[in-house]
Amino acid sequence: MDLSFSPEYEAFRKEVAGTLAANAHLAPTPDDRGMKNSKRQAWQKLLIEQGLAARTIPTEYGGYGAEPDILKSRIIAEEFARTGLPRAMSNQGISMLVPTLLELGTPEQKAAYIRPTLHGEMIWCQGYSEPGAGSDLAALRTAAVSDGDEYVINGSKIWTSTAKQADMIFCLVRTDPSAKKHEGISYILFSMETPGIEVRPLVDMTGTANFNEVFFTDVRVPKTGIVFAENKGWQVANATLTHERGMLGDPNATKARLVELVELMKTERVNGERLIDDPLLRDRLLKLQGEVYAMQANGLRITTHNLKKESAGLAGLIVKLMGCELNHEIARLAIDALGELGIMYETGEHLRADGSWQSRYMYDLGLIIGGGTAQIQKNIIAERGLGLPREPKLAKA
Amino acid sequence: MEFALSEDQRMLQDSLSGFLKDAAPLDTIRKIATGDKSSAAALVSGLDDFGLSGLHVAEEHGGLGLGLLDACLVQEALGYAIAPSRFMATTVTAHALRNSGEGHLPAIVSGAMRMGLALTELSSRRDGAGVSAENGRLTGTSLLALSAEESTHMLAADTSGSLHIAQTPDNVAMQTIDRTRIFSEVRFAGEESAASLKPDDEVLAVARLLAAADTLGAAQAMIDKAVAYAAERQQFGRVIGSFQAVKHMCAEMASRLEPSRALIWHAAHALDTGEPEGLVMATLAKSHLAEAGTFIARTSTEVHGGMGFTDLVGLHYWFKRIGVNRQLFGSPEQCRHDAARLQGWLEPA
Known part of the structure; x- marks a missing residue:
């Protein structure tokens, strides 16, 4: 057990801190809205040039080209957290499509898509879930029928975030309806400007359209968009799903929320008393602090497993389930602590923290469900982590 | 940066667990729980061969010089086997004496001094209990003292929070739900304080951390x-583990415990390296493990169905050990209150 960093890494931390300090004035602000905002794109370009974004992606594809180093990545994340400067862009194209293309894309696909995606010039959306294929993703039915050099796509997708802004989609379609359900799926890339695509915003409980529905009617797309091979889309998708779950439940983000909650409870007063002086609320706060400590320590343990290229086992499998639940509980306490004023939302002079605790409370429930529901996570933990048997398949009627 | 056990630590854990698996099967624990002193003595003497009494004593005083992380691994193995042991009392005492020079440490290592712990009144005082120290002599009672039976000396807290080492006075066993360990009421009647130590938050934090590891x-x-x-x-x-209702109970237990393990390691390491957050982490580790442990104790019992409720399966010994640890050295609520105090959250701004 040694939680210190060697001199090499301490020097690296200084270098990162220096780069961030020297360029802080160029950082976009919350007013720089939109996924293709020029200031945000310029910041992303600068971060890539300095090795603070797209760090391990080869230079030929527009990355920085460094050797993978988990500790350096960790130090970079810590320095962004410490300075509060906006991090590198993170979207589904960067975090899910790029790793997939690096592993399985054709040379043409890599050359065409990775660089503009990393630089925030090409936005992607993910076409996985369908109205009839949620937890049972492999039941998807959106059909791609071969016609010469093209497929003709019909069907619909749901839970598609950034579909409105997206230039391109990476999409799962059924190319062989007669094969077993996992074996007739293909992973295909195509333009969202193709005729026959309709995007309808899906307003969720937060009042915002964080997601969309996407409808395909006789959408003709080139076959060159297939990644890896026709009917091998399930393997391709699985590579990226692992990645998505890894993104949810980051303990450092949870820690930041707890710090905000502590600050709220130390400054907000009811009947002249600080919220933290209420023993019942304080007890709940300390309970959550214990859980945050545990998830942070669990995160350190996972980092070490990753460094040694070992599986983190149960410690890794539980992160999405426990992390998302903890975020939700932190928001719940913030709302309870605010009491009557905790119900204010969106606008008003008595609103606290822009109403963010209410929107987080609701959005976090969405994350408990999304990216593999809590119940699916428990199946995975029990089956892969504890070795319990799968549910027997029902005999065909 | 490495957040993992060392090779030596894994070996310590494996060898102790291996020994306990053979030396403390459920049949033996049953005998001990029903008052068979010879089974208890045989187990204790087997454990002595691991050098546990000197584990957390510096090498210059004859100990192994190992830290609290190692101590937590030992306590975890003892908790897994629900074995009786003086290890918790010895280790907390060794920690209390860590800065006080040679003093009693060699005698603790050699086994000439066998320690018990009378710290209950640090977190709750009731029924007229409380030890006072006047002119270097201790009077008054302490409830639910740990390992007092067959001890030679006690580490006892007085009502001001100062700690003393004194000869073990008259004591009577107090019947708790947990029969794997003996708890006692100790009655000081003027025993001399052989060492007097200032109030020390870290000693209680260490006791709590070890209870959490158990x-x-x-x-x-x-x-x-x-x-x-x-x-x-x-x-x-079909096997019941293929039903989602049962499978999910198992997944929930594992999901609560796995991060708890990392928390114990981190808290112990933080205390070993003198990180300022160590006290808060150890205190919250106690309350956190109390909550996770209680959840697991009931859920595991439920997974066993009716058999879990019987004496036949013996699961209740673990259930009760966890139930006692939950209250020992302060309830979860008390620990969380103390953690707030340690962070300065109780003082008005």
Whole structure:
């Protein structure tokens, strides 16, 4: 057990801190809205040039080209957290499509898509879930029928975030309806400007359209968009799903929320008393602090497993389930602590923290469900982590 | 940066667990729990061969010079096997004496001094209990003292929070739900304080951390038993572990305990390296493990169905060990209150 960093890494931390300090004035602000905002794109370009974004992606594809180093990545994340400067862009194209293309894309696909995606010039959306294929993703039915050099796509997708802004989609379609359900799926890339695509915003409980529905009617797309091979889309998708779950439940983000909650409870007063002086609320706060400590320590343990290229086992499998639940509980306490004023939302002079605790409370429930529901996570933990048997398949009627 | 156990630590854990698996099967624990002194003595003398009494004593005083992380691994193994042991009392005392020079340490290492712990009144004082120290002599009672029976000396807290080492006075056993360990009422009647130490938050934090580590082990044992039972027991023509209702109970137990393990390691390491957050982490580790442990104790029992409720399976010994650890050295609420105090959250701004 040694939680210190060697001199090499301490020097690296200084270098990162220096780069961030020297360029802080160029950082976009919350007013720089939109996924293709020029200031945000310029910041992303600068971060890539300095090795603070797209760090391990080869230079030929527009990355920085460094050797993978988990500790350096960790130090970079810590320095962004410490300075509060906006991090590198993170979207589904960067975090899910790029790793997939690096592993399985054709040379043409890599050359065409990775660089503009990393630089925030090409936005992607993910076409996985369908109205009839949620937890049972492999039941998807959106059909791609071969016609010469093209497929003709019909069907619909749901839970598609950034579909409105997206230039391109990476999409799962059924190319062989007669094969077993996992074996007739293909992973295909195509333009969202193709005729026959309709995007309808899906307003969720937060009042915002964080997601969309996407409808395909006789959408003709080139076959060159297939990644890896026709009917091998399930393997391709699985590579990226692992990645998505890894993104949810980051303990450092949870820690930041707890710090905000502590600050709220130390400054907000009811009947002249600080919220933290209420023993019942304080007890709940300390309970959550214990859980945050545990998830942070669990995160350190996972980092070490990753460094040694070992599986983190149960410690890794539980992160999405426990992390998302903890975020939700932190928001719940913030709302309870605010009491009557905790119900204010969106606008008003008595609103606290822009109403963010209410929107987080609701959005976090969405994350408990999304990216593999809590119940699916428990199946995975029990089956892969504890070795319990799968549910027997029902005999065909 | 490495957040993992060392090779030596894994070996310590494996060899101790291996020994306990053979030396403390459930039959032996049953005998001990029903008052068989010779079984208890045999187990204790076997454990002595591991040098546990000097584990957390500096090498210059004859000990192994190992830290609290190692101590937590030992306590976890003892909790897994629900074995009786003086280890918790010895280790807390060694920690209390860590800065006080040679003093009693060699005698503790050699086993000439066998320690008990009378710290209950640091977190709650009631029924007229409380030890006072006047002119270097202790009077008054302490409740639920740990390992007092057959000890030679006690580490006892007085009502001002100062700690003393004194000869073990008259004591009577107090019957708790947990029969794997003996708790006592100790009655000081003017015993001399052989060492007097200033109030020290770290001593209570260490006692709490070890109690948490004991729960970690006991709770892991209960998960292992539940998973094994779920994978074997058949109802409706299939093993019950293939039903999601049962599977999810097992997943919930594992999900609560796995981060708790990392928390114990981190808290112990933080105290070992003098990180300022160590006290808060150890205190919250106690309350956190109390909550996770209680959840696992009931859930594992439920996974076992009716058999879990019987004496036959013996699961209740683990259930009760976890139940006692939950209250020992302060309830979860008390620990959380103390953690708030340690962070300065109780003082008005």
